[in-house]
Amino acid sequence: MATGRANGHAALSSSLDVERVRRDFPALSQKVHGYPLVYLDNAATTQKPNVVLDRIRRSYLDECANIHRGVYQLSERATAAHDEAREKVRAFLGAERASELIFVRGATEGVNLVAQSYGRTNVGPGDEVLITAMEHHSNLVPWQMLCQDRGAVLQVAPIDEHGDVIWSEFEKRLGPRTKVVAFTLVSNAIGTVNPAKAMIDAAHAHGAVVLVDAAQAVPHMEIDVKTLDCDFLVFSGHKIYGPTGIGVLYGKQRLLESMPPWQGGGDMIASVTFEKTTYAELPAKFEAGTPDISGAIGLGAALDYVDSLGLAAIEHYENELLAYAESALKGAPGVRLIGTPKRRAAALSFMLDDIHPHDLGTILDRYGIAIRAGHHCAQPAMKHFRVPGTARLSLAFYNKREEIDVLISRLAEARAMFKS
Amino acid sequence: MSDLDDLYQEVILDHQRNPRNFVRLPNANRQAEGNNPLCGDNVTVYLDMEAGVIRNISFQGDGCAIAKASASMMTSAVKGKTVAEASDIFKRFHQMVMGGKDPCFDLESLGKLAAFSGVSAFPVRVKCASLAWHTLNAAMQEQPGAVVGEIGKETPK
Numbered sequence: 165m166a167t168g169r170a171n172g173h174a175a176l177s178s179s180l181d182v183e184r185v186r187r188d189f190p191a192l193s194q195k196v197h198g199y200p201l202v203y204l205d206n207a208a209t210t211q212k213p214n215v216v217l218d219r220i221r222r223s224y225l226d227e228c229a230n231i232h233r234g235v236y237q238l239s240e241r242a243t244a245a246h247d248e249a250r251e252k253v254r255a256f257l258g259a260e261r262a263s264e265l266i267f268v269r270g271a272t273e274g275v276n277l278v279a280q281s282y283g284r285t286n287v288g289p290g291d292e293v294l295i296t297a298m299e300h301h302s303n304l305v306p307w308q309m310l311c312q313d314r315g316a317v318l319q320v321a322p323i324d325e326h327g328d329v330i331w332s333e334f335e336k337r338l339g340p341r342t343k344v345v346a347f348t349l350v351s352n353a354i355g356t357v358n359p360a361k362a363m364i365d366a367a368h369a370h371g372a373v374v375l376v377d378a379a380q381a382v383p384h385m386e387i388d389v390k391t392l393d394c395d396f397l398v399f400s401g402h403k404i405y406g407p408t409g410i411g412v413l414y415g416k417q418r419l420l421e422s423m424p425p426w427q428g429g430g431d432m433i434a435s436v437t438f439e440k441t442t443y444a445e446l447p448a449k450f451e452a453g454t455p456d457i458s459g460a461i462g463l464g465a466a467l468d469y470v471d472s473l474g475l476a477a478i479e480h481y482e483n484e485l486l487a488y489a490e491s492a493l494k495g496a497p498g499v500r501l502i503g504t505p506k507r508r509a510a511a512l513s514f515m516l517d518d519i520h521p522h523d524l525g526t527i528l529d530r531y532g533i534a535i536r537a538g539h540h541c542a543q544p545a546m547k548h549f550r551v552p553g554t555a556r557l558s559l560a561f562y563n564k565r566e567e568i569d570v571l572i573s574r575l576a577e578a579r580a581m582f583k584s
Numbered sequence: 585m586s587d588l589d590d591l592y593q594e595v596i597l598d599h600q601r602n603p604r605n606f607v608r609l610p611n612a613n614r615q616a617e618g619n620n621p622l623c624g625d626n627v628t629v630y631l632d633m634e635a636g637v638i639r640n641i642s643f644q645g646d647g648c649a650i651a652k653a654s655a656s657m658m659t660s661a662v663k664g665k666t667v668a669e670a671s672d673i674f675k676r677f678h679q680m681v682m683g684g685k686d687p688c689f690d691l692e693s694l695g696k697l698a699a700f701s702g703v704s705a706f707p708v709r710v711k712c713a714s715l716a717w718h719t720l721n722a723a724m725q726e727q728p729g730a731v732v733g734e735i736g737k738e739t740p741k
Contacts, residue, residue, distance in 0.1 A: 520648035522623060523592070526706060530588050539624045552624050552646050581592055582649075 180473060180481040182564050188213040188469075189562055199532030202567045207352050207380055207511050207558030208536055209402045212466075216406060219465035223458040230454055232431060246457050249464030250447070253412050256467045257397065258388035261417060263446040267460050270411035271379040272302040274398030275346070277413055277450065278375055279306040281426040282396075283344065286373075289315035292341045294372070296321045296329050296358070297548055298351040301541040303377045307346060317341075323548060327354040327503030335366060342372040349381035353540040353556065354503030355511035357381075364394055373419065379403055383560070384482055384509045386475045389414055401459065406466035410459030413450075420446050427452040478561045482510055485559055489568045496572050498579050502554045513540075513554035516575055519582050521555040527578045533571055590702030591709070592649065599653035604660050605642040612642075618719030618731040620711050625651045629719045636667050638724075643716060650709050654700060655716035661697055667724050673697070674717045680704065681713045 186192050191211045194201050203211060229239035231246050247262075254262045268274045287293060293307045297320050311318045319342070321334040329347075338345070345367035349360050360376060367374045375396040378387060383404040389397055396419070401410040415423075425432055425443055429452030434442040443449045470478065486508065493499050493514055502513040516524055525537030538553040539546045546553055557571065609615075609630035617628045627645035631638055641663055643655045662670040676690075677697055683704030691698045703713045715731075722731045 520652075522625075522648040522709075522712070523650070526591070526709060527588060538622070543624065546624070581588070582597065 180477045180561060182481070182562065185473065186562050186564075188215070190214060190217075192562060196532040196534070197530050202531075202533040202570050204557040204559065204563065204567065204571065205534045205536045206383070206560040206563075207403070207540075207556065209408065210383065210405045210560055211562070212407070213405055213469050215469050216462050216465045220407060220458050220462040223461045231457055232448075242457060245461050245464075246455070249460040252464040252467050256382075256471070257412075257414055258390050259414055260390065264414055264417050264420065266413040266415065266420070266447045266450045267455050268398075268411045268413050268450075269409055269456070270400040270402070271377060271398040272306075272400075272411075274396075274411055274413035275303050275375065275377065276306045277426050278344075278396050278398075278415070279310045281423040281450075282373070282419065283307075283310040284314065285422075285424060287311075287314050287316045287343045290341060291316045291343045292319050292337075292339070293317075293344045293346065294319040294321060294334075294337050294342055294367075295345075296334070296347045297323045298327065298329070298354060298356060298542065298545045299346075299348055300352050300377065300379070301543070302379075303346055303348055303375075304544070307344070316343075320544075321347075323356075323545070327351065327356045327505045327545075327549075329356075329358060329363075331359075334363065338366060338370045338372065340370065342367070342370050344375065345372045346375040346377065348377040348379075349387075350378075350384065350509045350511075351503075351505075351542070351545070352380045352511065352558075353542040353545050353554070354505060354513055355508040355558075356503065356505035357385075357507040357509050360392055360394070364392060368393070380511070381509065383470070383478075384475075385479050395419055401463040401466065404463075404466055405469060406463035407459045410456045410463050412463075417446065420450070425449050425452070429453045431455075473561065481561050482559055485563060485565065485568070486510060486512070488565055489557065489559065492568050492572050496575055499575065502549050502551060510560075511556055511558040513556045515551060515554060516578060517582070519578060521553045523582070524555050524575075524578055527581065528571070528574055531570075531574045531577075533574060535571075587702065587705045591706055593699045593702065595657075595696060595699045596649065596653040599656040600649040603643075603652055603656040605663075606644065606656065607642050608644055609640060609642040611640075614723045614726060616719050616723035616727060616731060618645075618715050618722070620647075620651075620715055623648070623651075623712070625712060625715055627651065627655050627716050627719050629655075629716060629723045631720075631723050633667075633724070638662050638665055638667070638670060641720075647715070648709075648712055650700075650703065650712040651715055654713045657697055657699070658716050658720060661695070662720065670720065670724065674721065677717060678714060681710050 189211045227241040229242045231243040250262045253265045319337045321329050324330050350357050364374045373395040376394040378397050378399045382399045395416050397414040402408040432444050432449050432452040434444050498517040500515045521537035536556040612630035614631040619626045625647035630642045632640035641659045681703040700713050719731050
């Protein structure tokens, strides 16, 4: 546990050496408006370590060729590296087979793939899709579109004043018409960690399939899809120290096999005539066209990097830092936390007096501090807390207590400027 | 932090704390709504027009200090003006917040609105300062549909 600010900055009791880790991220040593960058917007995207940047560069320098096509060595190397990246994702999520991992552009595309392919096949008029009130728009709009298209009903499990899903309300909305339950493992806006296993089991008891949005979860905690027993899970590479433009959809093999392709093109076929196309096996069936080869390889390098630090050590370090940040914010004059969930990961939303989050964001930026200000693509959740938006800090394992202290001291200056 | 002080000038903070004409105009004969979807800022401008003159104006809405103060000061600046005069003020205001380098530009002619000159140093905040004005334009031109802030287009050179 963090011991409070009075004790200064004694090393956190975990095995993670933050100063050494920070040297792996060249972006962290820059100055912004003349001040050292304090990057506290990791839920939006993370900075990239050298090993990821180097690996992407090497993929273009030494093995730049299209995959699954060339009979020459360069293409064989690229194909092997791409396959290896998929295997790394498999091991990272504890999936049974590499063919259960589909490379997509990001978590958003993963949700859209499931909504369009599984949803349009299995959700009909009068059926229901259940989500929660804390979902990011990416795990809301695709389901809304599906329901409108199919004449189905979008059910929303409400959250309480702390930002936790109200269990009885969640259960009440499960029924024989529930075909899909989709929820986030960690809320990007509030930081709530949902009781995923219990939610999945409850959904399964009603015969629904479950999609877990793990975009905010994978950088912060160990996830095993077999233990969770989720049917689908999505995450984005760029939120776990990998490049933008690459993400992953995990799906159980039998479900993915039963689903029609959602995009047609090269690479996803077994044979094509003008009369009929036979589709390729998994995972190729869902990966039409030349994929983001270097992105997948870069993601593989990012997962290796995270593994080298160890998610257990990362989680331990981040939870200590989060406790420190939470107690510092609670003690700062004028700060009101938005959401106080039972279990939290990495993110804290707050208001400073009645200063609009955008004004606060602008002021902090002038001191080199990057936080997110706004509705966090979770407008229904903001409405629930009766705020137009919040200021949000979100942590990574390269953040340190001194950065929290800098933020807190600048909050006081923002108050002085607004004379609030 | 001089550019921050330039942005959050006292007159702006005053209008943010005590916005003028911040009511729903009961006898409005024109109105329009504006949104900045990325921020969630929204404003509704109410006009009481007669023979091409803004006889009365008010606004409602929710937004940051810049958006709110800009709407408030706009209502004070255009009350009693003709459509042509109000459009001309907006044109010069817009030039100012976009940081145009026109040598003939006369900051003083904008009166109190010159307080927003600091916005040009904050490209992402230009849309906050101009939202109410775009909405006023729509109301004057009787385009009651929702105005959407010009994302991307409103970035100073």
